[in-house]
Amino acid sequence: MQFADPSHLLRSCKHPQLLLQIHANLIASGLAQRDSTTAHLINSYSSIGNSHASRLVFNNSTNPSVVSWNSMIRAYTRTNHNREALELYNTMLLHKRLQLDKYTFTFALKACAGAMDLKAGVGVHGVVARRGLGTDVFIGTSLVDMYCKMGEIGVAREVFDEMPVLDAVTWNAMIAGLARSLESFDALELFRRMGLSGIEANSVTLLNLFPAVSRVSDTLLCKSVHGFVVRRDFPCAVSNGLIDMYSKCGNVDDARRVFDCMSRDDISWGTMMAGYTHNGCFVEALELFDYLKGCNLKLNQVSVVSALMAAAEIRDLEKGREIHCYIVQGSGTNLDVMVATPLMTLYAKCGELGKAKEIFDGVVDRDVVVWSALIAAFVQAGHCKDGLSLFREMQSGNVKPNRITLISILPACADLCTLHLGKSIHCYIIKFNIGLDASIGTALVAFYAKCGSFSHALILFDMMGVDKDVVTWNALINGYAQIGDANNAMEMYCQLRLAGVFPDSGTMVGVLPACVLRNALDEGTGIHGQIIKSGFAGDLHVRNALVDMYAKCGNLITAEFLFNESGLTKDVITWNVMIAGYVQNGCAKEAITTFYLMRLENIQPNVVTIVSVLPAAAYLAAIKDGMAIHAYVIRSGLESFIPVGNSLIDMYAKCGRLHVAEEFFCRMAIRDIVSWNVMLAGYALNGLGHQAVEFFSQMVKSSEVDSVTFVNVLSACRHGGFVEEGRNIFHSMRSKHEIEHQLEHYACMVDLLGRAGKLEDAWVFIHQMPMQPDAGVWGAFLGACRMHSNSELGEIALDNLIKLEPQNPAHHVVLSNIYAQSGRWGDVGKMRTKMSNMGLKKVPGCSWVEIKNEVHAFKAGDQTHPQFGKMSILWDDLLQKMEKMGYVPDTSCVLHDVEEEEKESFLYSHSERLALVFALLNTESRVPIQIVKNLRVCPDCHTAMKFISKITARRIIARDSNRFHHFENGTCSCKDYCWDMRFCALEGDLQYARQVFDQMEKPNCFPWNMIIRAYSDSEQLPLKALVIFHKMLEQEVEPNHFTCPSVLKACAQMARVQFGKQIHGQIIERGLGLDSDQFVLSNLV
Structure with a gap:
């Protein structure tokens, strides 16, 4: 092969093998040693990325000229070997014979920018100044470009302003630097000045300007720049830039209009798809993907990545798999990082973490980007431990984490409350001088806040100074809200407004839960107003937070309105x-x-x-x-x-x-511990006290226990009347399990003692509490007072409850019932008046029953049901049968200022009774009936349900606010503990009362008292009261101040003074402390 001038051939050659052949022929022909050929060979090898071959050519040159030296420096910068380029430049400076020209300095300055070596750049600038080359437009442009890329915009602007002559390239370099440094308005002003100076803007100018226009996000400005482009003939790349500019300003429709009117290349399609994805138009992005694929048009990397991101955001796993297949068909299974990263994200967001890990494992050259993407995927999916394991694996593979990695891993440390690891990452950031910018600083503030370390969070927050943005404020607001510190969350929100920081949608999402915690509906409504003014009302996350806030603050109407608002997704x-x-x-x-x-x-x-x-x-x-x-x-x-x-x-x-x-x-x-606790609570709710205690024992042996466990087991004890077991379990909390008693545990114990008739013990227990009793404790005591008709102690309990919950009507109703049971109708009337003056209303009883997959609701006194007539007929029939079996309505708690028949009518219209009769009408015989009531089942309804279960041969299951009652064949699973014995006995049904008593397992003091009292009140059977009293003592059940008056009354009825003296002696002998009790002394007298 013969060459006259090989330069043209070398410039056009881009194939490595062909270039080697040409080089071999040049050596054979003796042309390779020419200086001009050397320079062309160096440039040709560097253009195909082989700087090593370029250096061999350079080294083989016997006496390289400045052109060859310049070509070699340029070759290094082309292949990003900027340090080698600077070393070669410094070697040139030592050669006195070499006359460095403007190209030498231009290429050297490019190497300084590439190496981000400001010191070297300043050195080159000094040499340029000393040699009087500072006015050269070529070198001046390179200086401007270098300083801009180093972030030294001020110095770049000084060089720019001092240049006597500016060409389009110089203007472009300065505009690009300002745009990159976020000095958008200065970039736009410079563009205006460029036009006034007579220098015509070219396509590079506009491509540099578009990012600045995007950041200003001004529609009129976008259209103005668009008009400038339309009036001139620019290549396709500028139209692509317009699409990008409009998309980043949020004007995706205008971007589409540009797209539709232009001649499109593959970059146009990719830019449009990226614009759709950027603006949340994921379906539209995927439609473009389908169109390109259907037309067999090639998709570039940007198009593929945009399609993957769109599929990931809408969690369309099938579409993601389709795109994945397209990628494999085009490039095989060896994926590069740019495609592998969004592909991993897609599978992770669709819940396919295993597939994401498989993609990761298939990437050969795993860099920090792909590691960071996988770590972020696992952390965002809630697999924080796996995310931390990957982070450690990444470090063991000598891959240094970058800012994205650290920002991704800190939330995992926060969620797992691994304060020590988060602090280690913080130390790493300081050690390697990563810098506390807005993103890193915010991640650290959020980490410390979530871990409850607000002292550290606030120090960092203050250290950030002007670098903190609204997201940083949000991190603190969210942190306070998440730990339940609503006041500080609201305080931070107020400080944000005072600091002039404009809240974003994230701020609103963070502060609304604080309104919920404070139960401050007015504050929440005020923030809703600010949301509307700020234009965040259409934001899905904000609207979700608003629905949540209104619902949790009790304003369900507004929550429903926002939820059902038309046109919103x-x-x-x-x-x-x-x-x-x-x-x-x-x-x-x-x-x-x-x-x-x-x-x-x-x-x-x-x-x-x-x-x-x-x-x-x-x-x-x-x-x-x-x-x-x-x-x-x-x-x-x-x-x-x-x-x-x-x-x-x-x-x-x-x-x-x-x-x-x-x-x-x-x-x-x-x-987990919750699994065990809910199972234990199930036993307690269903009244299976023995099974609950046994299950608790199993828990202690095979799993952990917590404070909730003890609430549940104590609840089982109070329903079953297991006083001693309850006491032992309560005391074991500290002694065996090192769990501190909480108010819920004290409330359970008060209820347990109160139900068992040990009102004095409950009273003493309350006064020995190491903390102030809350409404739960006093409410339990008030319920016990109602059970035992103790109005005096009930009044004390209500006084305390009114201080704690002045607007709760339930407590007033309970005391009113106590007055009614005691016949104190005047006090009942006063209580009704007091409640009316306070604006308090009794919570209406409501019951539900499920028939044929439909839930039917009944309110007390409701006569509007379509089947009410049939229900009344059935009830009258049942009532007649019940009365024949000895049923007597208990009207003791019904208002006294109505006739007795009307009192009974009130009882018959209770919600649980209406639900039961409706179910009997609408279900086949012998099918079990299940009823739920929002309040406690009333005693008379409890009695009626037992009779009805026997009459209808039905199993009736009633769940009230406390527990389950399973009625079958005239009995209840609660064994009538707490009330039924009492009401049967008081109504004189001694046979049934004794039957109930005999069915009870290990009855405590309270049932013994009820049956003794029933016999002592009976004129025919007072002797049985004494017999049962002696049995009570034989079974080592300790009598209390309710027991002895009943026994003494029986002695009085039989005129058996001797028996009375014996009992008096037993009281003194046993040291029960009852010989000075007011009730006992009254009966002794």
Whole structure:
């Protein structure tokens, strides 16, 4: 091959093998040693990325000229070997014979910028100045470009302003530097001055200017720049820049108009798809992908990445797999980092973490970007421990974390409360001088706030100074709200406003929960007004937070309005907060209906949905709905999630299907402390005290126990009357388990002692508490006073309750009932007047029954039901049969200022009785009936249900606010503990009272007192009272101040003074302290 002038051939050659052949021929022909050929060879090799070959050519040159030296420096900068380029430049300076020209300095300055070596750049600038080359437009432009890339905008501007001659390249370099440094308005002003100077803007000018225009985000400015472009003939790249500019300003429609009117290349498609994805138009981005694929047009990397990101955001796993197949068909399984990263994100967001890890494992050259993406994927999916493991694996592989890695891993440290690891990362940031910019600083502030270390968070917050942005403020507001410190959260929000920082949607999402914590509906409504003014009302996350706030603050009407607002999209969180809001406000039926509507809208319920809606089914004891939800859980593969399993156990237990709850509990592969606690609570609720205590013993041996465990087991003891067991368990909390007593535990003990008739013990127990009793404690004591008709102590309890909960009508109603039981009707009237003056109303009783997959609700006194006539006929028939069996209505708590028949009518219209009669009418015989009531089942309804269960041969299950009652063949599973003995005895039904008493296992003092009192009140059987009293002593049941008056009364009725003296002697002999008791002394007299 013969060459006259090889320069043209070398410039056009881009194939390595061909270049080697040309080089070999040049050597053979003796042309390779020419200086001009050397320079061309160096440039050719560098243009294909082979700077090593360029250096071999340079080294083989016997006497390289300045052109060859310049070419070699340029070759190094082309291949990003900037340090080598600077070393070569410094070597040139030592060669006195070499005359460095403007190209030498230009290439050297480019190497300084590439190496980010400001010191070297200043050195080159000094040499330029000393040699009088500072006025050269070529060198001056390179200086401006270098200083801009180093972030030294001020110095760059000084060089720019001092240049005597400016060309388009110089203007472009300065505009690009200002745009990169976020000096958008200065860049726009310089663009204006460029036009005034007579220098025509070219395509590079506009491409440098577009980012500045995007940041200003001014529609008129965008259209002005667009007009400038339209009036001139620019290449396709500028139109692509316009699409990008409009997209980043949020004007995606204008971007599409530009796209539709231009001649498009593959970059145009990629830019448009990226614009759609950037603006949340994910469906539109995927439509473009489908169009390109359908037309067999090639997609570039930007198009593929945009499609993957769009599929990830809408969680479209099938579309993601389709894109993945397209990628594999085009480039095989070896993915580069740019494609692998969004592909991993897609699979992670669609819940396919295993697939994401598989993609990661397939990437050969894993850099910090792909590591960071996988770590972020695991952390965002809630797999924080796995995220931390990956972080450690990354470090062991000598991959240094960058800012993105650290920002991704800090939330994992926060969620796991690994304060020591988070502090280690903080030390790493300081050690390697990573810098406390807004992103890193905010991540650290959020980490310390979530870990409750607000002292550190506030120090960092103050250290950030002007670098903190609204996201940093949000981190603190959210941190305070998450630990329940609503006051500081609200204070930070006020400080944010005073500091002139404009709140964003994240601020609103953070501060609204603080309003919930403060139960400050007015504050929440005020913030809602600010949201509307700020234009955040359409933001989905903000609207979800508003629905949540209104629902939790009790304003369900506004929550429903926002939820149902037309034209606004709903995501799974929107549905979840509405369902949870209904449940919290007692609208369980609406919650279940909303769940079914959610399914009809093709929104897939998640774990949170299930955990929110199952309590609604439990509340109504809607077992069919509960089972339907369980079926969905199985089909969706959610059954293995522990919170879902716990909610299912709770639902089945509260629906009276304890055997199903037990079976599910035993099937759970993994259980946490909540699993054990809900199962224990199920035993307690269903009145299975012995099983609950046994299950508690098993818990102590095989799992952990916590304060909730003891609330549940003590609740079982109080329902079963296990006083001694309850006392032992209560004392074991500190002595054996090192768990501090809380108010809930004290309330359980007061209720346990009160139900057992040990009012004095309960009174002493309250006064020995190491903390102030709350409403729960005094409420339990007031309930005990009602049970034993002790109006004096009841008044004391109510006085304390009024101080704690002045607006709670339930406490006034209880004391009113105590007065009624004691015949103090004047006090009942006063209480009614007091409640009326305070604006308090009794919570109406409401009961639910499920018939043929539909839940029917009944309110007390409601006569509007379509079947009320039939229900009345059936009730009259049942009443006649009940009265023949000895049923007498207990009207002791019904207002005295109405006739007796009207009192009975009040009882007959109780909600639980209406629900029962309706169920009897609408179900087949012998089918069990299940009723749920929002309040406690009234004693007379309790008695009536026992009679009806015997008459109809039906099993009746009633769940009130306290527990389950299973009625069958005239008896109740509660063994009539607490009230039924009392009411049967007081009504003179001694045979039935004795039958109930004999069925009780290990009766405590209270049932003994009731049966003794019943016999002592009977004129025919007072002797039996003495017989039972002696049996009570034989079984070592300690009598109290209620026992002895009844026994002494029986002695008086029989005129047996000697018996009375013996009992008096026994009181003194046993040291019971009752010989000075006022009640006992009165009966002795």
